[in-house]
Amino acid sequence: MYVTNMEDEQFIIDDAGNAGASLTFPAQANALKKGGHAMLKGKPCKIIEVTKAKPGKHGHAKCTFFGKDIFTGAMIEDQHPASHNMEVPVVKKTEYDLSHISRDGFLSLFGEGGEKQDVKLPEGELGEKIRGYLAADKAVTVVIQAAMGQEIAVDAKAMD
The missing domain is CATH 2.40.50.140 (Nucleic acid-binding proteins)
Structure with missing residues (x-):
């Protein structure tokens, strides 16, 4: 790794060519669909099914996700408010x-x-x-x- 100084700006260049890309990106829960990917309980999963519940007396509409861990095959269920962001893994x-x-x-x-x-x-x-x-x-x-x-x-x- 080396540092370049151009007009008082410093750039760090990684020898491996890694541009510092994130492993995930945010997406609104109600925008995620069956067949897509999402981080469910901290695991990268392929979404098998999504159910949406209307807002009730306690506020937000909720999305329940049923997914399959892309590495272990384990089934995972997770729930998030529909209007909140979730992390989506870059697959x-x-x-x-x-x-x-x-x-x-x-x-x-x-x-x-x-x-x-x-x-x-x-x-x-x-x-x-x-x-x-x-x-x-x-x-x-x-x-x-x-x-x-x-x-x-x-x-x-x-x-x-």
Whole structure:
């Protein structure tokens, strides 16, 4: 990291190219829809269902969110006043070509950003699917989902 001084203004430049982007952004609770993402009880979730209650004698209309944690699959329910802001995680999906699986179970991936070796082979059906493609000597593309500083493999495709 280095600092540049231009006419008494200082700029800090990160060696990793990080522009200081936030992991979340605010959105009004009543604007969030099924299929979108939201932070529910501090976890990044995909919204499965939203129910809205009209304002009652205690004030605000309320939205109840039912979501699925995008990393663990756990179901989470959370409630917020409809007019208040909620945090929405920045979720990014990227495709990588798979080279091999290391002995300790990490995927060796290649993409536009270079080499990546910090994503673990998922357990269950997706992990078996990836192993099956490699055993059949097929070229494999893995979809990596990233949010809140974490990454997980969510899909794989065999290329012919």
